[in-house]
Amino acid sequence: MKKKxxxxxxxxxxxxxxxxxxxxxxxxIKDEDCVILAKTTMFACGDSNQNDMDTDIxxxxxxxxxxxxxxxxxHLSTFRAVSxxxxxxxxxxxxxxxREQASWAHSDDKTGATEKAILLVKAAIxxxxxxxxxxxxxxxxxxxxxxxxxxxxxxxxxxxxxxMQDEVFLIERDSRVGGKLHELDxxxxxxxxGKELLNILEEDIKNEKxxxxxxxxxxxxxxxxxxxxxxxVNISGSQGQSQKDINVGSILVATGFNSYTPxxxxxxxxxxKNVITLPQFRKLLRNSxxxxxxxxxxxxxxxxxxxxxxxxxxxxxxxxxxxxxxxxVQASLDVKHKYPEIQNYHFTKGVRTYGKQxxxxxxxxxxxxxxxxxxxKKPPVVTEYDGAISIKAGDLLSEKKEIEAIAxxxxxxxxxxxxxxxxxxSLFKLPKGRDKFFNEIHMKLRPVETxxxxxxxAGTCQGPKNVMESVNSAMSAAAKSHSFVSKGExxxxxxxxxxxxxxxxxxxACSEACPFNAVSMIDDGGKSVATINTSTCKGCGMCLPVxxxxxxxxxxxxxxxxxxxxxxxxx
Amino acid sequence: xxxxxxxxxxFSTEKISDPAIDMAGLLKLHYPPQVxxxxxxxxxxxxxxxxxxxxxxxxxxxxxxxxxSDCSFGESCIEKTGSIVERxxxxxxxxxxxxxxxxxAAICSVCSxxxxxxxxxxxxxxxxxxx
Numbered sequence: 033m034k035k036k037x038x039x040x041x042x043x044x045x046x047x048x049x050x051x052x053x054x055x056x057x058x059x060x061i062k063d064e065d066c067v068i069l070a071k072t073t074m075f076a077c078g079d080s081n082q083n084d085m086d087t088d089i090x091x092x093x094x095x096x097x098x099x100x101x102x103x104x105x106x107h108l109s110t111f112r113a114v115s116x117x118x119x120x121x122x123x124x125x126x127x128x129x130x131r132e133q134a135s136w137a138h139s140d141d142k143t144g145a146t147e148k149a150i151l152l153v154k155a156a157i158x159x160x161x162x163x164x165x166x167x168x169x170x171x172x173x174x175x176x177x178x179x180x181x182x183x184x185x186x187x188x189x190x191x192x193x194x195x196m197q198d199e200v201f202l203i204e205r206d207s208r209v210g211g212k213l214h215e216l217d218x219x220x221x222x223x224x225x226g227k228e229l230l231n232i233l234e235e236d237i238k239n240e241k242x243x244x245x246x247x248x249x250x251x252x253x254x255x256x257x258x259x260x261x262x263x264x265v266n267i268s269g270s271q272g273q274s275q276k277d278i279n280v281g282s283i284l285v286a287t288g289f290n291s292y293t294p295x296x297x298x299x300x301x302x303x304x305k306n307v308i309t310l311p312q313f314r315k316l317l318r319n320s321x322x323x324x325x326x327x328x329x330x331x332x333x334x335x336x337x338x339x340x341x342x343x344x345x346x347x348x349x350x351x352x353x354x355x356x357x358x359x360x361v362q363a364s365l366d367v368k369h370k371y372p373e374i375q376n377y378h379f380t381k382g383v384r385t386y387g388k389q390x391x392x393x394x395x396x397x398x399x400x401x402x403x404x405x406x407x408x409k410k411p412p413v414v415t416e417y418d419g420a421i422s423i424k425a426g427d428l429l430s431e432k433k434e435i436e437a438i439a440x441x442x443x444x445x446x447x448x449x450x451x452x453x454x455x456x457x458s459l460f461k462l463p464k465g466r467d468k469f470f471n472e473i474h475m476k477l478r479p480v481e482t483x484x485x486x487x488x489x490a491g492t493c494q495g496p497k498n499v500m501e502s503v504n505s506a507m508s509a510a511a512k513s514h515s516f517v518s519k520g521e522x523x524x525x526x527x528x529x530x531x532x533x534x535x536x537x538x539x540x541a542c543s544e545a546c547p548f549n550a551v552s553m554i555d556d557g558g559k560s561v562a563t564i565n566t567s568t569c570k571g572c573g574m575c576l577p578v579x580x581x582x583x584x585x586x587x588x589x590x591x592x593x594x595x596x597x598x599x600x601x602x603x
Numbered sequence: 604x605x606x607x608x609x610x611x612x613x614f615s616t617e618k619i620s621d622p623a624i625d626m627a628g629l630l631k632l633h634y635p636p637q638v639x640x641x642x643x644x645x646x647x648x649x650x651x652x653x654x655x656x657x658x659x660x661x662x663x664x665x666x667x668x669x670x671x672s673d674c675s676f677g678e679s680c681i682e683k684t685g686s687i688v689e690r691x692x693x694x695x696x697x698x699x700x701x702x703x704x705x706x707x708a709a710i711c712s713v714c715s716x717x718x719x720x721x722x723x724x725x726x727x728x729x730x731x732x733x734x
Contacts, residue, residue: 103625104642132628133640144608144636151639257675461619461673461712463626471626483622483712527644547677572676573648577687582652589643594653601612601639602660 035161038069038094039153040085042076042101044131051135053146057100060150064157068092076101077477082114089118096120096160100128100153105483106474121165123526123588128156151601158596166587168523169566173259174281175199175520177513180251180456183211184499185491185506186286187233192510193284194240198517201278202237203246203265205453209234211288215311217318219499220362221388229499246276254459258282258486259522281517282486284509285470287456289492292341292349292446299337299444300414306421307414307442309340310359317366324371326441331374334367335423335439336360337412338380342447342496345408351467353447355498358389360445361396368399376401377437379412379425404435414442448496460487469495480509488513527571529564529586536561536583542575551575608635609663609729611722614649617642618675620668620710620718627715634722638666645676646707647683651691654705658695664704664729668718671709681709703728 041057043049054072062070069092073081076099088094097120099111104127112122130149138145175198179190182204190202202209209230216226237243246265252275253264261283265276291311294301301307305327308316316326324331338360342353361383364376376396382405385393397403406412406425410432413424421439426432450468457470462482465471470489473481480488490509491502516522529550531542538560543551550569553560562584564575573586585591615621621642627634643649646669654665667684674680684707692702706725710718 103622105622105625129625132625134628134636136631137628138633138636139631140633141636148636148639155639155641463622463713466630483618485618545683547679570676572645572680573643574645574676574679574683576648577650577683577690582650586644586648589648591650591652594641594650595656597641598612598653598657598662599660601641602610602657602662 033095035066035096036068036092036094037066037096037098037157037160038085038088038092039067039071039157040076040081040097040099041070041072041130041153042099043072043074044101044135045075048101048131048135051139051142051145052130052149053142056146057130057149057153061153061157064154066096066161067157069094077107077110082110085111085114086118089115089120094120096124096126096163098126098128098153098156098160100130100149100156102131103129106477123166124160124163126156126160126163128152151603155597155600158600159593162590162593162596163588166526169526169528170521171259171524173517173520173522174279175517176201176280177282177284177517178203178251178261178263178278178280179284179286181211181286181288181491181493182206182209182245182247183286183288183491183502184213184229184233185288185502186211186284187237188503189284189286189490189506189510189513190243191233191236191240192507193514194242196510196514196518198242198514200240200243201246201280202243203249203251205248205250207248209237209245209247215314216499217314218362218366220358220392251456251459258516261486282488282513283460284488284490284513285456285460285462285493286490286506286509287451287453287493289448289450289496290452292449294340294444294446299340299412300421300442301444304414304416304421304442306440307444309444309446310356310363311446313441313443314363317363317370320370324367324374329440331440333375333377333437333439334364334441334443335377335379335421335437336364336443336445337414337423338378338383338445340444340446341449343381349447349449349467351496352384353496354384354501355496356445356447357384358392358498360443361385361392363443364401365392365396365399368401377423377439378403379423380405381408402437404437405429407432448492451493460484462487462489465495467495469493480505480512486516525571527587527589528566528569529571529573529575529584531562531564532583532585533561535581537581538562539580541578541580542584545574545578547572547574607730608637609726610661611635611638611664611666611725611729612657612662613638613640613666613668613722614643614646615640615668615710616646616670616674617644619670619673619712620714622712623710623714623718624668626713627719630715632715632719634719635726638722638726645674645680646670647674647676647680647687649684649687651687651694654691655694655698658698658700658704664706664725666722666725667705667707668710669707671711673709673711
């Protein structure tokens with residue numbers, strides 16, 4: 033029976049329609065064979081369009097759908113679900129990617145982007161005409177998750193997964209868990225210290241029976257897929273090195289961040305005595321008693337220079353590190369509580385103590401700290417001055433008037449940079465964003481998933497976050513990893529090979545090519561032919577090109593489907 | 604050939620290479636728009652007749668964005684994809700097609716820049732007058 037297709041072309045709120053003329057795309061495809069409905073939409077993934085699709089499928093008795101929008105990695109499952117809800121087998125849905133592979137890739141050439149989008153939609157229509165109803169394949173999924181990184185995000189994720197009854201391997205490269213929590217004092221806004229928070233988490237870890245804690249351990253080998261990952265872990269111990277193989281259904285990466293290290297001479301760092309970074313300052317504060325002394329100098333005044341290594345106008349780190357304004361204000365309040373006589377000067381680019389953290393900024397103003405907001409173009413100049421340090425900057429709030437503070441100590445409020453150990457990212461081939469942190473599929477819609485099915489990311493390995501945000505993302509990643517393993521089985525695409533027995537003359541080539549021993553010989557009415565074991569075939573297609581009589585096809589990637597797409601794209 | 608942009612068909616693998624090509628778009632790493640991608644399961648499952656059909660129907664070049672050593676179906680992917688290219692090169696010669704019009708490179712899930720670089724250089728090669 034002839035297919036009845038509905039086509040939806042998404043504007044993506046301008047992400048597509050700013051570069052691709054979507055009305056022209058619609059007009060170019062609306063008269064294609066089998067197309068009975070073609071629409072443009074502002075957001076194809078939005079509730080209202082999903083409802084419209086549901087109604088269209090039912091009212092028009094549609095037997096196939098094409099949505100031309102973003103990458104299928106993002107919304108293939110969304111629109112398959114819409115098809116299913118409307119009673120249409122989800123494999124009759126075909127996705128055309130006209131955002132990542134047209135509007136964005138060719139934002140420099142609107143005509144070219146539009147012409148490409150038209151052909152991509154036509155190719156999807158060609159495939160949809162031939163698409164068949166299918167049922168997914170169900171495989172076993174290991175009920176276990178490897179959490180890599182034992183900082184606050186990894187600890188919280190491991191606890192959360194264990195409480196959902198998943199077996200957890202918590203893998204930490206250091207000799208102890210806690211990560212940067214060891215270096216944190218008061219954490220705003222709850223006023224809990226890093227050590228207190230760590231004690232709570234460590235106590236929870238001890239009480240969770242499903243967690244295997246592996247310290248001094250590093251993942252060095254990786255293979256397999258979602259539901260069945262195999263990891264090789266090197267463990268260093270007093271007896272030397274050993275290796276352990278673990279088998280998990282999902283992997284949660286929470287490998288954290290490094291603090292930015294200023295370049296020599298950056299605001300006097302490593303050149304002027306008493307210029308230190310925020311982590312160094314926190315350590316100093318933690319280890320000081322009645323008096324705050326550094327380099328034998330009693331500290332009477334401190335200048336804090338914000339956004340060092342973040343929000344760089346000229347450098348690579350354009351991003352805001354989110355946690356450091358609050359961390360700086362909190363550290364200065366800790367100073368005030370311990371040493372009320374010390375005067376604090378804050379040189380900022382605009383204070384970002386968002387949400388509840390605003391309360392500590394208010395408190396800081398109340399206790400008499402002085403805030404100077406400098407301009408990107410005129411950052412503070414730090415020089416030695418008569419045994420102390422001079423900090424000069426144009427103050428935005430007093431018509432750029434130059435203001436000078438003399439301080440005994442300068443604290444550079446350094447932001448976050450990606451973990452300098454890149455081995456894990458390379459092993460898993462995890463994509464990174466422009467900021468060099470690991471990249472999620474979509475920051476709003478799929479914020480903890482990566483393009484590698486079954487691998488989630490949490491905490492600051494994904495980008496700067498404060499402790500609260502790291503915990504939130506850890507809980508989210510744990511829930512997502514749990515969803516991959518919780519049922520003990522996973523639905524996979526029913527993409528397997530099949531043999532045309534009439535043209536097959538058994539020659540063994542397909543059997544030799546198959547890495548999964550899924551092809552064997554059977555007798556078919558006195559003739560030897562190949563047959564595919566549907567439970568072991570993984571749908572790689574390696575048997576296809578080796579068949580001399582072209583008797584093997586792959587579901588959804590048949591000769592007809594591939595050739596119809598090639599023909600359309602060649603026009 | 605004497606045009607600005609060649610028409611190139613890319614076979615990309617849906618789990619590994621296609622995300623890299625998507626990320627090239629996300630990062631606005633521009634490449635010629637007459638580059639069209641068909642996602643496949645694994646580069647070792649491409650039939651030479653599909654490649655030949657692309658040339659027959661008017662594509663100037665075919666680029667196989669292979670998984671290389673990252674292939675989740677196994678390491679034999681590299682050798683098998685190589686064999687497909689080899690066999691197709693013979694078929695191309697028989698039809699009087701320059702084998703250089705079929706190119707293969709391993710494009711991993713983070714190889715966006717490498718993809719764009721490869722495609723741009725392939726495009727340059729294809730638009731040279733002698734091709």
